[in-house]
Amino acid sequence: MTLRLGVIGTGAIGQDHIRRITDSLTGAEIVAVTDINAAQARAVVENEKINAKVYENGHDVINATDVDGILVTSWGPSHEEFVLASITAGKPVFCEKPLARTAEGCKRIVDAEIAHGKQLVQVGFMRRYDKGYRALKNVVDNGKVGAPLMVHCAHRAPSVSNFSGDMAITDAFVHEIDVLRWLLNDDYVSAQVILPKNTTLADKGLQDPHIVLLETKQGIRIDTEIFVNCQYGYDIQCQVVGETGTANLPEPLSVLLRSEAKLSTEILVDWKDRFIDSYDTELQEWINSTVKGEMHGPSAWDGFVVAVTADACVKAKHTGEIVPITMPERPVFYDKFFVLQ
Amino acid sequence: MTLRLGVIGTGAIGQDHIRRITDSLTGAEIVAVTDINAAQARAVVENEKINAKVYENGHDVINATDVDGILVTSWGPSHEEFVLASITAGKPVFCEKPLARTAEGCKRIVDAEIAHGKQLVQVGFMRRYDKGYRALKNVVDNGKVGAPLMVHCAHRAPSVSNFSGDMAITDAFVHEIDVLRWLLNDDYVSAQVILPKNTTLADKGLQDPHIVLLETKQGIRIDTEIFVNCQYGYDIQCQVVGETGTANLPEPLSVLLRSEAKLSTEILVDWKDRFIDSYDTELQEWINSTVKGEMHGPSAWDGFVVAVTADACVKAKHTGEIVPITMPERPVFYDKFFVLQ
Amino acid sequence: MTLRLGVIGTGAIGQDHIRRITDSLTGAEIVAVTDINAAQARAVVENEKINAKVYENGHDVINATDVDGILVTSWGPSHEEFVLASITAGKPVFCEKPLARTAEGCKRIVDAEIAHGKQLVQVGFMRRYDKGYRALKNVVDNGKVGAPLMVHCAHRAPSVSNFSGDMAITDAFVHEIDVLRWLLNDDYVSAQVILPKNTTLADKGLQDPHIVLLETKQGIRIDTEIFVNCQYGYDIQCQVVGETGTANLPEPLSVLLRSEAKLSTEILVDWKDRFIDSYDTELQEWINSTVKGEMHGPSAWDGFVVAVTADACVKAKHTGEIVPITMPERPVFYDKFFVLQ
Amino acid sequence: MTLRLGVIGTGAIGQDHIRRITDSLTGAEIVAVTDINAAQARAVVENEKINAKVYENGHDVINATDVDGILVTSWGPSHEEFVLASITAGKPVFCEKPLARTAEGCKRIVDAEIAHGKQLVQVGFMRRYDKGYRALKNVVDNGKVGAPLMVHCAHRAPSVSNFSGDMAITDAFVHEIDVLRWLLNDDYVSAQVILPKNTTLADKGLQDPHIVLLETKQGIRIDTEIFVNCQYGYDIQCQVVGETGTANLPEPLSVLLRSEAKLSTEILVDWKDRFIDSYDTELQEWINSTVKGEMHGPSAWDGFVVAVTADACVKAKHTGEIVPITMPERPVFYDKFFVLQ
Secondary structure, eight states: OOEEEEEEOOSHHHHHHHHIIIIIOSSEEEEEEEOSSHHHHHHHHHHTTOOOEEOSSHHHHHHOTTOOEEEEOSOGGGHHHHHHHHHHTTOOEEEOSOSSSSHHHHHHHHHHHHHHTSOOEEEOOGGGGOHHHHHHHHHHHTTTTOSEEEEEEEEEOSOOSSOOTTHIIIIIIHHHHHHHHHHHTOOEEEEEEEOOOOOTTSOTTOOOOEEEEEEETTOOEEEEEEETTOSSOOEEEEEEEESSEEEEOOOOOOOEEEETTEEEEEOOOOHHHHSHHHHHHHHHHHHHHHHTTOOOSSOHHHHHHHHHHHHHHHHHHHHOSOEEOOOOOOOGGGTTTSSOO | OOEEEEEEOOSHHHHHHHHIIIIIOSSEEEEEEEOSSHHHHHHHHHHTTOOOEEOSSHHHHHHOTTOOEEEEOSOGGGHHHHHHHHHHHTOOEEEOSOSSSSHHHHHHHHHHHHHHTSOOEEEOOGGGGOHHHHHHHHHHHTTTTOSEEEEEEEEEOSOOSSOOTTHIIIIIIHHHHHHHHHHHTOOEEEEEEEOOOOOTTSOTTOOOOEEEEEEETTOOEEEEEEETTOSSOOEEEEEEEESSEEEEOOOOOOOEEEETTEEEEEOOOOHHHHSHHHHHHHHHHHHHHHHTTOOOSSOHHHHHHHHHHHHHHHHHHHHOSOEEOOOOOOOGGGTTTSSOO | OOEEEEEEOOSHHHHHHHHIIIIIOSSEEEEEEEOSSHHHHHHHHHHTTOOOEEOSSHHHHHHOTTOOEEEEOSOGGGHHHHHHHHHHHTOOEEEOSOSSSSHHHHHHHHHHHHHHTSOOEEEOOGGGGOHHHHHHHHHHHTTTTOSEEEEEEEEEOSOOSSOOTTHIIIIIIHHHHHHHHHHHTOOEEEEEEEOOOOOTTSOTTOOOOEEEEEEETTOOEEEEEEETTOSSOOEEEEEEEESSEEEEOOOOOOOEEEETTEEEEEOOOOHHHHSHHHHHHHHHHHHHHHHTTOOOSSOHHHHHHHHHHHHHHHHHHHHOSOEEOOOOOOOGGGTTTSSOO | OOEEEEEEOOSHHHHHHHHIIIIIOSSEEEEEEEOSSHHHHHHHHHHTTOOOEEOSSHHHHHHOTTOOEEEEOSOGGGHHHHHHHHHHHTOOEEEOSOSSSSHHHHHHHHHHHHHHTSOOEEEOOGGGGOHHHHHHHHHHHTTTTOSEEEEEEEEEOSOOSSOOTTHIIIIIIHHHHHHHHHHHTOOEEEEEEEOOOOOTTSOTTOOOOEEEEEEETTOOEEEEEEETTOSSOOEEEEEEEESSEEEEOOOOOOOEEEETTEEEEEOOOOHHHHSHHHHHHHHHHHHHHHHTTOOOSSOHHHHHHHHHHHHHHHHHHHHOSOEEOOOOOOOGGGTTTSSOO
16 A cells, blocks of 8 residues: 655755655655645656646645645644644644644644544654664663663754754754653753853854753753854764763764874764655654554654753743743653654 | 566575565565475465465566566576576566576676677675765775775674585675675786684684685785684675775774773674665665666676686685686676776 | 982872882982881881881971972871971972862962962872873864863763762862863863762762863863763763864773674773873973972962862752852962963 | 993984983983994983993993993994894893894894803884783783784885885884784794785885785784885784684874864874884883893894894795795793793
8 A cells, every 4th residue: 555645845855755755765655745835846746757736735735635644844833734734634744843833832733633532643853763863772771871860962063054043952952852852761850051152153143052951850961062063064972871881872884084194984064964864764664654554753742842841941041040841741642652662 | 667576586585675675665566476485485475465476486487477577586506597587588687696606607697698688687796785885985986095006804704504615705705706896996817815724613624714815907906804703793894095095894883882891882793784774775776777777786797707706716715826817808788887886 | 310209198199109209200219208107108118129218207208308309198188287398398299189178278388389489389180191181182272173162071980989978079070170171271160060860879878970060261161970880980081172173082092802792992990090101290290390490280279279169069069059169360470380281 | 220321323213212211211321322423422412411421332332341231223234243242241232123134143143142141132123012012912812802813914104215125024014023923922934925006106116015924833824014105194003813803903092083074083194103102111121121130022033033034025025925934943042031921
């Protein structure tokens, strides 16, 4: 059985997903697309040589009778509307981050999904599908470093354009928020943000770097350096310190060079190269589980938790205080697939 | 268009290929299978839940009208027969190594393919599809270490069972023979084999390790340690030494651990884990190019060259001498796709 | 000219220094010793075959006419007394940490030294003499990572016995306090201490690990994990993050092993092995500069700053608050040799 | 007791040794020097501010009554004469490599020393004193990789000037000849030399690189790449492959940098930096053992074996053949101190 998909939003990430589903993955095909820019949607269908109908709007895609599942890759503020409509239509929906513009929006999706009675929503947090993070989780889950006590992370990018305000948290750090609670099987209880000396190499007025400190229910302490103008590369670091040892996220595979008085491996510069395989795995696993009527990836609840946590981090940044992170108990509805193994 | 494939031989590697084509790759499906053990072939069809007909023998698979291409994964000595029959039928054929039992057998396939007039044969040398080797070739081709002068390799396995005679060369080293001439865009002119002190941990009577020295047309010198009872792991090493630097095949991705007074990464133990992704890439690229009527991978000619070179290495081992490697000029027929980029 | 030294305290560290000065270093000899346990002092003289007179007490050593310089390696609480007496006698004195039991005690030494008019006191912070830290400082000072913005450290020991209360700060972290301000040419303005989930493998009642956060005058943020029951080894980590790159303290030299499915280097277990060469360099440079009438190492002022900072860290630990670190301006007297290059 | 030394030859290496004995090492002083250029000898005495008499020639230094031991750091062809004279005088002598111009010359020294009846001669092979080689030997001797079967080495320098003929063997590879038989507690039985494609970046007419293959009595096979115009750095590699694992000579300590899209450590460029600490250790240990009337370092016999082996390598290079290495049995005289532990 081939899963017939409709894509809402044919911008960069929408096109990437269309290409990977069409050329690299198995088990699904794109049969419907739409974009706020209709001409672009038509061009994508033509360029990618896919046999898909171009619809007027997202709701028409969702309601098309030959569409089995939805990919929401449109402008962020429109996500909530299309995810809710997909739930109403009873169709599985894969939504790129953010799930909604606000924590409240995420909560409305959670409530709608529970009311519907079947898990339909997956959020596009792709790090859980990265080979490196999976290897790290495997090592930690197997007790190779003992019970985790601390996690030291770095989230570095060579430079950013059009970054402003709190995007270091809402756009970059959200990935750590999701992947670390998955890695630790834990949730957060407080956040603090430290503002180190600013780099002179960032856009004027932009605070960079940040250090975010999170505390989990178990008492594990996480410190993450977010430095989005670090110049030297796109570099994601994660070290779990357990009672008996430490484990680091693997460095991406690279040729070891001896050249010009240096023993070196390459550090990636473009973030797209870092998690490119993860996107493939993420969507392939989503297709496979969707075909079986299951849902294993980051849930609407996970999207909600990330939003609540990010809000607390932003508040902590602006107040300089240790901000408690409070949210309702996880509904039993989400228990089954909380941990992706 | 979906490529309809027939599989001759449903042993371990045959089943692996059936699974990956069915579950992971895109663009092909298994429609026909056969095995010398018919019951096993039927069981595989059933277990894998594929919609494939079980045939009496390989020739029936080759000649089935709904079969577009052939996978030869049967017992080695039967390869030549089925590859020749595929050529006769004008159907693309992917043949696991060895292409034929002897260099003469390989040459018969080369001649048949040329006579047929279109390249149809690909040999299963999967290392060319390994991310690490491709990254290494990329570095070398881009001049990052200058013109290659030497290559130092190691081919190590923890232990082997049922290894005898010259299998270190004919079963293990053949992979280096293929991948190094692809890496260097070069061919071999002589071979010498050195027999170091034997490990006491190999089966009685088995020479282990060997060091094989190859010289290329350009004068590049290759030394390869083959050590198939090295105990500690499955470990493939390759260092290219150029005029301005050296480049190493990347180590497989692994979590860095600090534990028990050691800073360590894991070394694989099972050879299957080392090149598992390469098999996927190899077959996906074969499917993609076959659908387009092209052929880019290791050719029948490459299979022939490997056989001639392996023969020279075996002779060098038994004589202790430097054995010249001679073969006819590469037919123009194979020029087009000699280098896989 | 040979520097004639008197040693006050012939316990473990005292004996080590006597041995290194006698057997490995050049330019000095031990001519006087004393210990609260006179029999032990006599035994040391005998065992080490040194030509030294055993004195009744530290003051007699300090005042002996053939003694040019003093090593204070006695019980911590006695340091202040002997250092002050050495200043009174106008003799150069090398004092193991702590310089005094309290910040006030350190300040009295500073005041006495300034009143005396010549710098005579060096404190035994040996990390500044470690090849690794010196290489790191060289890289940072040469701008290889741009202006420092953050420093991430770890101070880990396999286990401790008889550790209690705040010793993680007063006994272990003091080394970071000294070496990081030397590394950064900076001073501290605030401290915060975070208490992660406790390891179950520490002595009952002992908090372990700690995370100490320091802020410098320039706004550089330092986070240090102190984990003295980490089980796996004695491991000192330091990463400076600058505007254009990061630099790590080198790992100690170790053979790279491939064995038992691991690619590994050794991590030290005994702290003595980690800085053993630093002690040699520290004392040799102290001898050399003392002979020239100079003083380049960690000064009495540095000892005072460490004490003030450690006090703030202890307070931060107990209050959970961000504690300001305030101290008088550095007296001009100490300007000359503030930075050891 | 201070060892009073006479230095014959005050060129670069002679001056280095004078400086280290005077400023860094303990237990010896320079009391006599000479050089074929008397003015230079006088200048060295003055510049280094040492209290040494300048003699007319080497024999006068050797025979000076206040000279306890001799350092021969003169022009290579003069070594044999001064070493023989030292033996005649019954004085311990440390001779920089080569021990003599020919194997026959080395043999004459061996014979003279045996006739004298006490071991007096040490040859300046400093690699045995390198921390890295000692750590490697420790690992191998402790069975961490099982019984050695093969050794893979590289001896690379960025470029050489005034290198000609067989100097890659007689000037560079001699260090491997000495250190590997010490490392393996073994001797050589045959040599073969392979001439890879020449680098275009060497002086005209100079063969570079070479690969030298040695076989030991135990059957261990050693391959060493000698590449003295490798451009990228001074890089000494050594990997011992044993029955259960492999062990690599440690890389020199270096800061790990993340900068400009590279994760890198530094490779040394100047050979002097690589073994600078080894010279200190070598001479300190020579002083210490000489004072005790002992001799533990590379002996006259070791110098002779290196000369015989180098001759065989040169012959192998010119003939392209596998050249047997034959020499008399090691005299019992040298048994005691054969292995430096």
